[in-house]
Structure formats: C-alpha cells, structure tokens
Amino acid sequence: MENVIKFENIEKLYDMGKVSVKALRGVSSEIKRGEFVAIIGPSGSGKSTLMHILGCLDTASSGSFWLEDKEISKVKKGKLSQIRNMQIGFVFQTFNLLPHLNVRRNVELPLMYSGISAGKRYKMAEKVLTDVGLADRMNHKPSELSGGQRQRVAIARAIVNNPAIILADEPTGNLDTTSGNDILSIFSELNNAGHTIIIVTHDPAVAERADRTIKIVDGLIV
DSSP states (O other): OOEEEEEEEEEEEEETTTTEEEEEEEEEEEEEEOOEEEOOOOOTSHHHHHHHHHTSSSOOOOOEETTEEGGGEEEEEEHHHHHHHHEEEEEEETOOOOSSHHHHHHHHHHHHHHOOOOHHHHHHHHHHHHTTTOOOTTTOOOGGSOHHHHHHHHHHHHHTTTOOOEEEEEEESOOHHHHHHHHHHHHHHHHHOOOEEEEEEOHHHHHTSEEEEEEEEETTTT
16 A cells, blocks of 8 residues: 655654753654554653644654655645645544534535535535434534534544545544444544544554554654
C-alpha cells in the first residue's frame, strides 16, 4: 500500500518566554492508505501536538511532512485550510458543533466552504446522516441530542467531503462505554469502506480497536 502520510524528523518547539519546550523531538513514521492507526501516549507526551501537525492545524518547527504526494512542510500557511477541508475530516472529544445550527446545517459546513450548491449540500448531508443512523434527527439542535448522537453528527460532518483521512482526537472521551463502543464501531466500518483512520487516545482499550499503534512518550516514538 502507498503512504497517505509520511513524516521525518519532526520537531515542535514552543517558546514559553525565557524557556523553550520541545513537544516533539524528531519523530518519524509512515501511515499507509486504508490503515486504522492509534496514536497513544500519556497526557503531555506530544501526541496531540503530532495530531495538530498531521491535521494541518499547526506546522512543525523542523522536519518534513508529506500528505498524499504533497510536502506539507513547504506549503504556506494560507493554503493549509484548503488542504484540511478537502483531504482531512476531524472528530474531536468535545464534538465542536455550532449550537445555533441544526444537525443538517452543522454537517453542511465543510460543503459550504467548498462552494457546493445548497441543493447538493442538503442531499450530501442527508446521506451521511442516514449512514450514521441520524436521519430522523436532521432538524434537531445539538442540545437536543445525547453525547453519542452528537459524536455521530461530528463523524457525519467529518466524512461528508469524502476525505482520504479521518483524524479523531479522543473521540470517546466524553461518552459512556456503550456509546463509545458504538462510535468505535462506526470508525471500523469507515475503515472497511476505505477511509484511513487515525485516532489519538490515552486509552489502551480504544487503541486496541486499531490495526496498529504508534506510542509517544516525552516527545519520542517508542
């Protein structure tokens, strides 16, 4: 399988005034297309920093990073948002849904940024919401949903643009065990359908659902 992500000697340095903190200390790895990978490590290990770099939400201080066949480490920051919107779907622990929009409109947001017409957006949002079992909740506000349902909305929003990669940061962290297992099953189904899944977690039970684990401790892959 070809690489969908490759990074070499990635370092991330945070300037904290008189002190500099090195969150990543020269990490290197590859992720193949269609893999289900868990990035695991304790709090403060650097796993979230790596996730932000792989998701084009932040840039490395040094090193090289390729997404598909593009060297992201050489891309100007102004173009990163376009790459994020078209190639990466995000799922966060806190759902990150807009409370004043209904479920369908939340899912349509990435399509609006892509310039897709209103009629087409509606149909695409309806399809992915049906796929995650929320066809009857499209007109509800996030506050009217359970935690598990809100995370399903977040997954629908992440996949509506059919991205190559789905990047999830502690996606079960705010859910009970049953809802968390349901969400992990959805990720497995998406992986079986061809999506590359990367889950960032501190929970070994969540990491066990992945095909492969990348463990980070003190800014290093171990």
